[in-house]
Amino acid sequence: DADVTQTPRNRITKTGKRIMLECSQTKGHDRMYWYRQDPGLGLRLIYYSFDVKDINKGEISDGYSVSRQAQAKFSLSLESAIPNQTALYFCATSDPRLAGGRTDTQYFGPGTRLTVL
Amino acid sequence: DQQVKQNSPSLSVQEGRISILNCDYTNSMFDYFLWYKKYPAEGPTFLISISSIKDKNEDGRFTVFLNKSAKHLSLHIVPSQPGDSAVYFCAASALGGSQGNLIFGKGTKLSVKP
Numbered sequence: 448d449a450d451v452t453q454t455p456r457n458r459i460t461k462t463g464k465r466i467m468l469e470c471s472q473t474k475g476h477d478r479m480y481w482y483r484q485d486p487g488l489g490l491r492l493i494y495y496s497f498d499v500k501d502i503n504k505g506e507i508s509d510g511y512s513v514s515r516q517a518q519a520k521f522s523l524s525l526e527s528a529i530p531n532q533t534a535l536y537f538c539a540t541s542d543p544r545l546a547g548g549r550t551d552t553q554y555f556g557p558g559t560r561l562t563v564l
Numbered sequence: 565d566q567q568v569k570q571n572s573p574s575l576s577v578q579e580g581r582i583s584i585l586n587c588d589y590t591n592s593m594f595d596y597f598l599w600y601k602k603y604p605a606e607g608p609t610f611l612i613s614i615s616s617i618k619d620k621n622e623d624g625r626f627t628v629f630l631n632k633s634a635k636h637l638s639l640h641i642v643p644s645q646p647g648d649s650a651v652y653f654c655a656a657s658a659l660g661g662s663q664g665n666l667i668f669g670k671g672t673k674l675s676v677k678p
Binding site: 451489495553554 | 568570573596598600605606608609610613653655657665666667669670671
């Protein structure tokens with residue numbers, strides 16, 4: 448079984464709809480992240496969470512919100528989806544205890560392809 | 565303004581030859597650099613990393629070189645294999661890596677031809 452899972456894998460929705468993307472991990476990592484990837488662009492950080500009570504905005508948090516329901520679950524919501532949020536969304540985890548306090552080595556889920564019409 | 569740049573969107577190499585993927589950065593606060601590999605319909609997977617206190621790190625067929633004065637790093641794959649065909653992302657982090665922010669380049673698509 449995959450260590451980091453994302454649901455759904457594909458989603459098509461309409462402008463103005465509320466969407467939730469879910470991420471679960473069995474790695475036991477405290478830190479979780481949400482990224483988006485657009486065609487021809489690298490991954491950009493949306494939100495990250497160091498533990499259940501610590502949530503931080505990333506580079507492009509406008510239009511998104513997150514919820515860390517448990518150590519293993521981190522959800523990304525689009526309250527009112529718009530077409531330019533069409534992208535690939537990736538969840539990732541890391542554990543600084545594995546790398547001397549560093550969180551750079553992140554483990555990614557398979558991604559969710561979201562299309563907003 | 566892009567802080568991590570991969571100026572070659574694609575690279576084609578013959579099987580058995582060397583693949584060299586390049587990455588430039590602008591932020592002198594970056595102190596750790598990583599390469600991720602991504603196959604279609606999968607998430608990126610960590611490949612190799614290097615700290616700014618080193619200029620080379622090797623792991624099997626993969627070697628990363630760091631030139632701090634030029635703010636440039638490169639990934640060498642020797643010998644290249646068809647299974648290496650993927651998109652390669654260069655990433656960088658600062659502040660001792662404690663903030664969790666990885667800055668990614670746009671990626672280079674490597675095609676290794678049999």
